[in-house]
Amino acid sequence: MRIAKLFLSILFVVGLTGASGPASPDVDLDVQLADGSTQKVHLTFGEKPLDKLTRDDVRAMLTISLGDQAAQLSSEERTRVEDEIVGHIQSSLRYKKSPDHQHWHFSGPLGTFDRMALQRGYQVYREVCASCHSMDLIAFRNLSDPGGPGFSEDEVKALAAQFTYEDGPDEFGDMFDRPGKPSDYFPNPYTNENQGRAANGGALPPDLSLITKARKYGPDYVYALMTGYDKPVPPLVEMQVGLYYNPYFSGRQIAMPNQLFPEMVEYADGTVATQEQMAKDVVEFLTWAGEPKMEARKAMAIPVLAYLFILTILMYMSYKRLWRNIDH
């Protein structure tokens, strides 16, 4: 008897999205036989995580699960069924991993930004990220705003003056170059989007001004992404040319290679520049950039809530007092 057709859904029972977790999920297959009967096949991959599975594992599991019927499979059919299973494993390996939760200085109702982390983060952005990523919404003047990195105005002037901006026209109608001023916005590494694409193999590096707000799990996600390049490529994943494996990125294949290498920046305050340290610092900076008024927001929260709380209690007491003689 030949197994004629494999169809219907392949159901991954548990936890596909956290696919590189402790164990691979079981797979239930409905295999329709030539005589029209349906054979249920249950595949168990045991303890081996999905991102460690090889084609040999799939073959072995299929043999075990099919039992007596394994011998009745033609080699073409076997390959086709294997391809089907591998395809589903591959598609489940395109689901991005959820980032681990990190503790941040700015977490929680009383969280504030760590000034020194913001300054170090600016350094990481400037020396590493800025060669490819713009931050169009941030001006140098913001670096000395309250609730921000806390650079002094003189420091900001110096930071801005490192860059040259085209200005004008002057009274003769000519454009001219001048050093940057605190009111200038961060320079964009590209003159236009197409140049950015062309310089990066077609993938435009996103603007980072709002990156921690524009991604689910914001700061945790960016941190996981920047430190997530050490994971080996799962055997069943076929990498596209020019892309890098990173389980936290949507589709798990990203055009940006690993950027943060230990000691690549030299922190002025003597902090050791490990990958984790640089990632933490730059995420702190990017979170501030996404919402420079976060500290003002949290500072206002307590008086507002306290006021409302007391007001509500007074309203309750006056309500109770007014109604005390009313039967209702």
Add this chain to the structure above:
Amino acid sequence: MDHQSKYEPTNGFTRWIDSRLPVVRMAHDSFIDYPTPVNLNYWWTFGGILTFCLVIMIVTGIVLAMHYTPHVDHAFDSVQHIRRDVQFGWLIQYVHANGASMFFLAVYIHMFRGLYYGSYKEPRELLWILGVVIFVLMMAAAFLGYVLPWGQMSFWAATVITNLFAAIPWVGEGIRTWLWGGFSVDNATLNRFFSLHYLVPFVIFAVVALHIWALHVPGNNNPKGIDPKGNQDMVPFHPYYTAKDGFALGLFLLLFATFVFYLPDALGHADNYIKADPLVTPEHIVPEWYFLPHYAILRAVPDKLMGVIAMFAAIAILFVLPWLDSSKVRSGRYRPLFQQFFILFVVACVALGWAGGQPAEGAALLVSRVGTIYYFAFFLIILPLLGVFETPREMPNSIAEPVLKKPDSPPELEPDSTGKPAPVPAE
């Protein structure tokens, strides 16, 4: 409620005004001296809360419009400019954005309350219909407003919703082009959406005035659903209900402020912090939470046109609700079967909301289909039949009087809103 006006102008100026335009008298009769049933519970406080929400949205919206730029190249950045550079702009923008969610939270509670206590029944049909008109206008305002920040979800929400109109046979594509003001969602679309978003709240304001007018002719319904019989059943609106509404508003504002100050993005979508890009479709296009039930109904139907019809019908059916419910008993308190179906209806609405946020496949699709069927069955089958087959519980003779005790059927003694035992006769 018709009642003798007790307003007395106290000086020459107010007498002069009163004899020419008795607006102070009207306000006094409507919001001070207005006789209100004595037994309104906390579910009745949402009318005042909603009025407050409308005012908050209009005030913050007017300020935002001073700084916002309705142009595809500048809209996204101008919202960030408000967040970053405008004095307290971050606060005003967060209040406005979260205010929409709070507004819908309150209006849904308000509508469920009306549904449970039969507030749509004779003689309050027009009051209910005006409420549904306000609800439809709110949905329009919320959708138009969501497009304005011109993020990815803004753009794609506008695309998806305007494309619904293209499902109308023959004229659909023409209507869509007319709505767009061009051949895609673009600058012309953003401009008109801004203009309309500024207009709709004032229309809402006018319909709210009619809604309150229509309320004050028959007077408030109440948890017992029986008409007040005399003064022992009534209290003046002020100070009794201004105090109670004020307390409830305080609680509501605490929730509102918690979102604004601690969870300002929790009800939004991360994708809307990415500038609109017509060439990149987000992985999942999801509306704001308050539209998720309608989105689930839309996607529950396999055919696009039928899905659109089902979605609009789910709202339109509310207009004819007063004539679908055959029961003469207003309050759900005295309708044992209705209570069960009503709880199921609330569950169905919440389940539809959940399903609308998931990709339309598997369990979510099943839930949205079952939920949709129940939603329509509730209005079209259950409510018309229930009045015929249901035996209502015994009702009290008046608001102030308790249910007559009978040995074989224990009276329904519901604790009232303050947690006190059943009402006792006045005096």
